[in-house]
Amino acid sequence: MHDRYGSDVLASTSSRAPGTPDGSAHHRRRPTSRPQPAEPGLVVEEVQTGWVGAVVHVEKSGGMHLVVLEDRRGRTRSFPLGPGFWVDGQPVELTAPVTSRAPARPTRTASGSVAVHGTRARVARGSRIWVEGKHDAELVEKVWGDDLRVEGVVVEMLDGVDNLADALAEFVPSAERRVGVLVDHLVPGSKEQRITTQALRTVTAGTVLVLGHPYVDVWQAVRPARVGLERWPTIDRGTEWKIGILQELGWPASGPADVGRAWQRILASVRDFRDLDPALLGRVEELIDFVTA
Numbered sequence: 054m055h056d057r058y059g060s061d062v063l064a065s066t067s068s069r070a071p072g073t074p075d076g077s078a079h080h081r082r083r084p085t086s087r088p089q090p091a092e093p094g095l096v097v098e099e100v101q102t103g104w105v106g107a108v109v110h111v112e113k114s115g116g117m118h119l120v121v122l123e124d125r126r127g128r129t130r131s132f133p134l135g136p137g138f139w140v141d142g143q144p145v146e147l148t149a150p151v152t153s154r155a156p157a158r159p160t161r162t163a164s165g166s167v168a169v170h171g172t173r174a175r176v177a178r179g180s181r182i183w184v185e186g187k188h189d190a191e192l193v194e195k196v197w198g199d200d201l202r203v204e205g206v207v208v209e210m211l212d213g214v215d216n217l218a219d220a221l222a223e224f225v226p227s228a229e230r231r232v233g234v235l236v237d238h239l240v241p242g243s244k245e246q247r248i249t250t251q252a253l254r255t256v257t258a259g260t261v262l263v264l265g266h267p268y269v270d271v272w273q274a275v276r277p278a279r280v281g282l283e284r285w286p287t288i289d290r291g292t293e294w295k296i297g298i299l300q301e302l303g304w305p306a307s308g309p310a311d312v313g314r315a316w317q318r319i320l321a322s323v324r325d326f327r328d329l330d331p332a333l334l335g336r337v338e339e340l341i342d343f344v345t346a
Contacts (some may be wrong), residue, residue, distance in 0.1 A: 055059050058072050089145035091120045096141045096148065099132050104246060105177030106130065111149050120147055178205045179230040181343035183220065185211050185237050188316050189271045193235075196326055204345050214245050217263075218252040227262040239265020262343045264336040272319060274333035279322040 078097045097109045106122030109129060113119070118134040140209070159292075169196040182201075184190050187267070190210050194201075201208065211220055214236050226232045239245045268274055272295070273285045280302065288297030295315070299306035304315050326334055 058154035086144040086146040088138055088148050089138070091134065091147045092150050095140065097122065097145070098245065100137050100139060100144075104130055104132075119148060138215045156173075178207075178344065180206065180232065181224070182206055182208045182233045182235065182340050182344055183211050183217075184208060184235045185214055186271075188320075189235060189237070191316075191320055192271055192274070192323070192329075193337060195320060195323060196329065197341065200341065204341065206341060206344055215250050217248060218255060221252055221256055221261065226256055228260060230260070231344045231346075232261045233344045234261065234263040235336060235340060236263060237271060238269050239263070240267050262340060264339055266333045266336055268328075268332075271333070272298065272316070274330050275319055275323055276328050276330060279328050280319055 089097075091108045093108050093110060096105065097108065098105045104122060104124065106124040106129070109121040109123050111118055111120050111134060112131075114131075119131040119132050120134050121129050123129045134147050134149065136144070138145050138147050149173075184193060187210060190208050193208055198300070202255050211217060211234075217234065223230065224230070224232060234249070236245050236249060239249065243264065249265075253261060253263060266274060269288075277283060277285050282302070286298065286301045288294050288301075295312050296306050299311060299315050300314075304318075305311040306315075323329065
């Protein structure tokens with residue numbers, strides 16, 4: 054069986070008798086200790102006690118730094134950090150292991166784009182991205198927030214697609230003030246399609262882009278596995294969709310407060326773009342491209 058601790062590093066020197074060639078004054082000259090970080094797994098010997106063990110960790114106790122060593126039998130013992138140790142037959146002075154003071158900055162944003170560090174948020178563009186409600190806005194912010202700040206794009210809420218025509222009339226979109234609109238349940242023959250088609254007739258072509266996803270609500274854009282489901286359930290007509298979902302999940306479903314808490318729970322489960330359905334990912338990316346062109 055391989056012995057990761059090796060043989061006794063002092064065995065070859067402790068048996069030397071004074072007066073022999075190996076025990077002469079020249080050979081007994083004490084070598085200088087070199088600094089050695091006490092990295093976990095490093096096998097050392099404490100000279101005074103002969104304890105041989107692998108470094109488990111360095112800890113602070115009573116104002117003193119101690120190194121904890123584990124021997125081949127799994128027993129541990131602590132010694133003051135500093136000189137008095139041997140590594141591979143050479144004296145060392147154990148020092149605290151070098152640790153990174155700051156975590157590495159992420160190289161990608163939650164949307165998967167290249168992270169840009171050290172820059173301030175850009176002054177907001179005249180163009181906007183509109184979403185139907187608070188939950189849509191919070192999801193877009195969580196996944197695309199870093200990208201939007203770099204690009205200077207503001208996301209605003211419509212409070213329902215029914216308000217789209219009035220909002221466009223007030224905003225007056227132009228080539229320099231474009232509007233990208235994300236609409237829930239934008240499918241052929243739906244009420245949402247009729248409303249957006251009519252609203253687009255009131256603006257200059259090329260100044261507004263309306264895109265949608267097929268879901269009843271943006272909740273469904275989150276992969277169901279993130280909340281413990283195989284798929285999002287179908288809710289019977291006559292039951293408010295979000296309340297029905299909460300009932301299917303077995304979560305509290307007595308009113309708006311429970312809906313709000315449930316959404317925060319769902320939103321917290323989203324780590325990055327990989328937790329969203331591609332049908333939403335592609336639409337948001339298109340809208341960002343449109344308003345930043």
